[in-house]
Amino acid sequence: MDFKMKEEVGFYTELPFGRLDIAGDEEYGFRPFQLLVASLAVCSGGVLRKIMKKMRMDFEDIQMKTSVERNEEIADRVEKVHIHFLIKGNDLNEAKLHKALELTRKNCSMVRSVEDSIEIVETFEIV
Template sequence: MEFKMKEGGFFVELPYGRLDVSGDENYGFRPYQLLVSSLAVCSGGILRNILEKMRLDVQDIQITADAERNKGKANRVEKVHLHFKITGTQLKEEKLERAMELTKKNCSMVQSVEGAIEVAETFEIIEV
């Protein structure tokens, strides 16, 4: 990726489109937002694949991501909590717990920050 400077930040042209990044939300996505988004969406994609392989009847997955930052250390991200709302039919908590373990183990973004950022993952089942 090649980032180019612009007013208030940087941008990169990618196959899907342009990504504007800035410390100021008026000029683009903030770096910490992209970091948290990477953790959430990587985990969500892996979880989705695992649930499909388990042949579970899942209609929807929604992810809420919250980040804890340390203002005393350059406002660094220290913890990210990902909460998955999994909507489906006849979902068993034990199977979803196993799927969550596999998700954390196989998500490249979560593994990349291991030891530097605590990633907590929880879920709830929404039965339809």
């Protein structure tokens, strides 16, 4: 990816899907930490979806809620990301979902990339 500076503030890149604006101020683009958290959540959600399909689990929807802990004393460093999956389906087995979440963690490239520096907590509930 190539990034170019914007006149106002921040940077942007052109990708096949469209332009991505990034800035420290939400008025001018996505904040870097938002993209980090989105990458972790969406990668995990996509992997979980594939695993649940392979396990032949009957689900209709997966949503994620995230929360972030940052350390203001160390450059607002992201220290912890909690990803909570809301899974809607029929006759979902909690034990199978725990196994699917374990496999998700092992196979999500974004989580694996930061696992030694950011604490990632994953939980779920059946809705």
